[in-house]
Amino acid sequence: MFIHIGNDNVIQSKDVISIIDYSVVTSSGIMEKMVEQAAEQQKVYGPTDEAKSVVVTSDTIYYSSLSVSTLKKRASMISTISKLDDFSDEIE
Numbered sequence: 001m002f003i004h005i006g007n008d009n010v011i012q013s014k015d016v017i018s019i020i021d022y023s024v025v026t027s028s029g030i031m032e033k034m035v036e037q038a039a040e041q042q043k044v045y046g047p048t049d050e051a052k053s054v055v056v057t058s059d060t061i062y063y064s065s066l067s068v069s070t071l072k073k074r075a076s077m078i079s080t081i082s083k084l085d086d087f088s089d090e091i092e
Contacts, residue, residue, distance in 0.1 A: 001013045001014075003016070003071070003074050003075055004074065005055050005062055005064045005066060005071060005074075006046075006064045006065045006066040007045075007046045007047065007062075007063070007064060007065055009045060009046065009062050009064070011055070011057060011062070013075055015057040015058055016055060016056075016057055016075065017056045017057060017058060018055075018056045019053055019054070019055050019056075019068050019071050019072065019075075020053060020054045020055075020056065020068070021052070021053055021054075021068050022051045022052055022053055022054055022063070025054050034061075035054070035061055038060070038061045043059060043060045043061060044060070044061045044062075044063070045060065045061070045062050045063070046062050046063030046064060046065075047063060047065070048063050050065045051063035051064065051065060052064065052065055052066060052067045052068070053066060053067060053068045053071060055071065
């Protein structure tokens with residue numbers, strides 16, 4: 001399944017490692033260093049000026065203009081949808 005994380009970015013939900021509030025990233029030296037290293041490798045996407053959250057995947061970091069709670073709702077909604085039974089064959 002895929003999650004739209006804002007700023008025209010859509011990622012696979014299975015690739016998400018963490019969704020972090022932007023203020024935590026800017027206040028943590030370790031997190032800033034992680035983002036800096038990813039930026040050097042050109043693996044950071046999205047504008048920082050309107051970032052509310054940071055989505056970390058196995059190989060990329062995305063700044064998102066959506067809040068952590070919004071992204072969490074989208075991720076859990078996808079999880080719920082994937083657990084639903086498929087009755088489309090029975091409709092015909």
